Every structure is written in C-alpha cells, then in structure tokens.
Amino acid sequence: MGRFRTNTELLDRAARPFNPKDAEDTSGLLDMCVKALQDSRHVTREKALAALAATLEQLPPLDDSRCFNIFALCGVCLKDEGSSLKERCLAYRAVGLLALTLRAASAGSSEVLAHSFQPLARTIRREHDGDAPPVTLVIAAIECLAAVTFAGARGRDDVYRSLKALWDLIVSSSRPSKINSGGSGAGARKKTTTPPQVLAAAVSTWAFLLTTIVSETDALIKKADSAVWNAAVACLAGLLGHDDRGVRVAAGEALAMCVELNLTQHAPRKDMDALAAKVSELASELPGRGSNSKNTILLEQRDLFGQIAAFLDHGERPERSLPTSVDGCVALRVCSWAKLVQLNFLTRFLGDGFRKHVQGNELFKEAFSYGANKGKVLSISKKKQGNKTDKDYFKARRGGRCRPWDYTILCDYPYTARYKPETLLRIGWQALH
Structure with missing residues (x-):
C-alpha cells in the first residue's frame, strides 16, 4: 500500500506559501518568483527576490516575457512604500543580475539600463546631497548601476553617464564635510560624511566601468584633457590617506589601473614621485592605524600596495589565476591591472555564479x-561601439519593425491584478525618476 498523504501535501501548490523547493525546474522557479513578487507581504517578496537572484547567478535561459515581468516587478518592489530595506537591496541585485543574464543572449539589457539609470543615479546622488539612504541600499544601487551599464551600454556616452554619477559621489566625499544649520538648538551644526563602505564601493565600481571604455592602445590622452585626468588622479591619491583601509585599497587599485592605461602620462613628475612614496609607505604600514584594523585587511593592503610599488618601479604587473572548471584543470588568467579590476568586481558581485557566466556568457x-580565438575577440569598448547585432536591433526598434518586450503578466495575484501589464513600468521604474 502507498503511504497516506498529509493535508499539507494535498494542498494545491498555488495556495502554499512560497517555497523554491516546490519548483520542478528553473523555468518553474522563475514563474513562482514572478507570482510571489506580486504578493502583498514583503516577507514573501523578499524570499522571492532572494531565490530569483540565486537563480540568475547561474545564468538560466530567459525569454522576453519573463524578463519584462521580473524587471517591472522589481521596480514595483522599489517603489512600494511598504517595501523593506532588505527587499529593495535584493531588487537592485536582481536587476543587475538580470542585465548580465540578458546580455548573454539579447540586447534587452539596454532596455534595463534605459529604464533604471535615473532611479539608480538618484539613489546615489542622495548620498552626497545630504539626504542619505541606508548604506546597504546605496551600495546595492552602485553595484546595480555597474552591472546594468557593463551589460547594457550601447556606447561610450552611456558609460560616461554612469561614471559621472559615481565620480560626483567620490569627489563630494573628498571635500570637507557639509555643515547644516538647524536641529534642536539655534546654533546646532551637523556634519554629513560619506560612509567608507559606500566610498570604497564607488571607487572600485568607477574603476571597473572605466576599464570598459579605455584600453592601453587607445589611451593616448590629449594634452587638452590632461588637466581632467590629473585632477582625477590627485583625488584618488588623496584617498590613500583615508582612515579606512577598504577605501585605501580601492583607491590604490584604481590608481594602478590609471597608470597602466596611460592616464597619468601628463601628470607632474613631483606628483608621481609623491604617489610612489605613499604607495611604498602603505606597503609596509604597521597595524593599528585606521578604522578597519583587522589583520586580514592589513595583509591585503600590504600585498596590494607591494604589487603597485613593483609596478611603478619596474613595470611588474599582477597575475591571478581563477579555476573555472569543477576539476580545476581550466582556469581564467589575468595579468594586467585593468583585467584584475574587472575580475575583482565581477567575482564579488556574482559570487559562485561567476564561473557559470564566464563559461556561458558571451x-x-x-x-x-576566454575560450575564444584572441585574434577574433573585440575589446569591450570596441564591442559596445561596433556590435552590429545591437545596432540592427535598436535601428529596428526605432522603426517599429522589431517586437518589443512581451508585456504579459503571467499571473493575477491581487497585489497587482488591478494594473494593466503595460502600466507596471510606469508605477515602478518611471515613478522613481
């Protein structure tokens, strides 16, 4: 005789609480997430977003309908006044992962960037305008902006726009703290400073995006532009004196990349000598200084600045090898600061999913x-300028000859059932502008 089924087992699946283990396959799990994102309870939406992010990390196959549903509903989660901080952070992460996953198969990632840039830039801008959101939310927005720009930028202008949003935050953090009048007393004064975690994230993300449009071969800076880059290098060099080691590490990595990309070719000699001296000092720094004095961070700082010192002194470049197969026989090897910056950001953002993306994401x-004939591989900057597929796609879109995203919601939970599918972007992402 077969075993008796419990009441729970006899419940219809649609009536059960959201549980990713109920999904029979990846497509079923994505559909379950879309349904759960329309639930009125933020706890359910949090679980759905966490499951969605974990699934997108593994580069699942996506179709237009699911893509639109996921993206639009993430915007609703961000706009909803009842959303928790965790939910909003997860929504930003899911959008970034969605853009990277879309870029593996289509030009839909540019749609994601087009709709999400203004809300993301606004969240980042609020940090240095004195109306600071929670630290974790700003960092989530910064990382999401990097991912959607990396995947969806159609040219340099799209990347420059994101770089400016990040650089404005970095520059404002380098200036003296703002002082606001008001408060409980007539003479009350309050300083607002950018948290070091946010500053470190902004610097490393700025460096990451810069590598996508500048390479050693095309970084012959005109003398007319040298003042801009000299100011940028000076700002980053100033961050080497920051109290937080995480900020110093991010700034050091960015500076090494700038030197490698010839962005310092017109910098005054005395400034470069001062930079080399500061790098040597940080390579041998003693414990105890700074807000982050953990030994692991100190060792990381010493190792990084030791490599930078060797690079500045005699051109020795860093090398890193990352296994990309289960047996460890196949590895991804990088041997430049620019590629190391890219690798560091993408491995941090994707975690265990990086291996899957590097194997299957073009x-x-x-x-x-990786896994291609080097003579046939374009740099990212050239790819973004000259990808014929993307150009044809957007040309067709402008002419109305290409089918847009399928605005079809897969379910009708009460939370959003009263909205027509095509209005989801308006009540979500567009309302965040």
Missing part, C-alpha cells in the same frame, strides 16, 4: 578573451 568571454 559578454564575459569577450571581456576576458
């Missing part, structure tokens, strides 16, 4: 010349 293969 964007990653192009970035790292």
Whole structure:
C-alpha cells in the first residue's frame, strides 16, 4: 500500500506559501518568483527576490516575457512604500543580475539600463546631497548601476553617464564635510560624511566601468584633457590617506589601473614621485592605524600596495589565476591591472555564479578573451561601439519593425491584478525618476 498523504501535501501548490523547493525546474522557479513578487507581504517578496537572484547567478535561459515581468516587478518592489530595506537591496541585485543574464543572449539589457539609470543615479546622488539612504541600499544601487551599464551600454556616452554619477559621489566625499544649520538648538551644526563602505564601493565600481571604455592602445590622452585626468588622479591619491583601509585599497587599485592605461602620462613628475612614496609607505604600514584594523585587511593592503610599488618601479604587473572548471584543470588568467579590476568586481558581485557566466556568457568571454580565438575577440569598448547585432536591433526598434518586450503578466495575484501589464513600468521604474 502507498503511504497516506498529509493535508499539507494535498494542498494545491498555488495556495502554499512560497517555497523554491516546490519548483520542478528553473523555468518553474522563475514563474513562482514572478507570482510571489506580486504578493502583498514583503516577507514573501523578499524570499522571492532572494531565490530569483540565486537563480540568475547561474545564468538560466530567459525569454522576453519573463524578463519584462521580473524587471517591472522589481521596480514595483522599489517603489512600494511598504517595501523593506532588505527587499529593495535584493531588487537592485536582481536587476543587475538580470542585465548580465540578458546580455548573454539579447540586447534587452539596454532596455534595463534605459529604464533604471535615473532611479539608480538618484539613489546615489542622495548620498552626497545630504539626504542619505541606508548604506546597504546605496551600495546595492552602485553595484546595480555597474552591472546594468557593463551589460547594457550601447556606447561610450552611456558609460560616461554612469561614471559621472559615481565620480560626483567620490569627489563630494573628498571635500570637507557639509555643515547644516538647524536641529534642536539655534546654533546646532551637523556634519554629513560619506560612509567608507559606500566610498570604497564607488571607487572600485568607477574603476571597473572605466576599464570598459579605455584600453592601453587607445589611451593616448590629449594634452587638452590632461588637466581632467590629473585632477582625477590627485583625488584618488588623496584617498590613500583615508582612515579606512577598504577605501585605501580601492583607491590604490584604481590608481594602478590609471597608470597602466596611460592616464597619468601628463601628470607632474613631483606628483608621481609623491604617489610612489605613499604607495611604498602603505606597503609596509604597521597595524593599528585606521578604522578597519583587522589583520586580514592589513595583509591585503600590504600585498596590494607591494604589487603597485613593483609596478611603478619596474613595470611588474599582477597575475591571478581563477579555476573555472569543477576539476580545476581550466582556469581564467589575468595579468594586467585593468583585467584584475574587472575580475575583482565581477567575482564579488556574482559570487559562485561567476564561473557559470564566464563559461556561458558571451559578454564575459569577450571581456576576458576566454575560450575564444584572441585574434577574433573585440575589446569591450570596441564591442559596445561596433556590435552590429545591437545596432540592427535598436535601428529596428526605432522603426517599429522589431517586437518589443512581451508585456504579459503571467499571473493575477491581487497585489497587482488591478494594473494593466503595460502600466507596471510606469508605477515602478518611471515613478522613481
């Protein structure tokens, strides 16, 4: 005789609480997430977003309908006044992962960038305008902006726009703290400073995006532009004196990349000598200084600045090898500061999913010349300028000859059932502008 089924087992699946284990396959799990994102309870939406992010990390196959549903509903989660901080952070992460996953198969990632840039830039801008959101939310927005720009930028202008949003935050953090009058007393004064975690994230993300449009071969800076880059290098060099080691590490990595890309070719000699001296000092720094004095961070700082010192002194470049197969027989190898910056950001953002993306995502293969004939691989900057597929796609879209995203909601939970599918972008992402 077969075993008796419990009441729970006899419940219809649609009536059960959201549980990713109920899904029979990846497509079923994505559909379950879309349904759960329309639930009125933020706890359910949090679980759905966490499951969605974990699924997108593994580069699942996506179709237009699911893509639109996921993206639009993430915007609703961000706009909803009842959303928790965790929910909004997860929504930003899911959008970034969605853009990277879309870029593996279509030009839909540019749609994601087009709709999400203003809300993301606004969240980042609020940090240095004195109306600071929670630290974790700003960092989530910064990382999301990097991912959607990396995947969806159609040219340099799209990247420059994101770089400016990040650089404004970095520059404002380098200035003296703002002082606001008001408060409980007539003479009350309050300083607002950018948290070091946010500043470190902004610097490393800025460096990451810069590598996508500048390479050693095309970084011959005109003398007319040298003042801009000299000011940028000076700002980053100033961050080497920051109290937080995480900020110093991010700034050091960015500076090494700038030197490698010839962005310092017109910098005054005395400034470069001062930079080399500061790098040597940080390579041998003693414990105890700074707000982050953990030994692991100190060792990381010493190692990084030791490599930078060797690079500035005699051109020795860093090398890193990352296994990309289960047995460890296949590895991704990088041997430049620019590629190391890219690798560090993408491995941090994707976690265990990086291996899956570098194996199956063409964007990653192009970035790292992985599993392809080097003579046939374009740099990311050239890819973004000259990708014929993307150009044809958007030309067709403008002419109305290409089918847009399928605005079909897969379910009708009460939370959003009263909205027509095509209005989801308006009540979500567009309302965040």
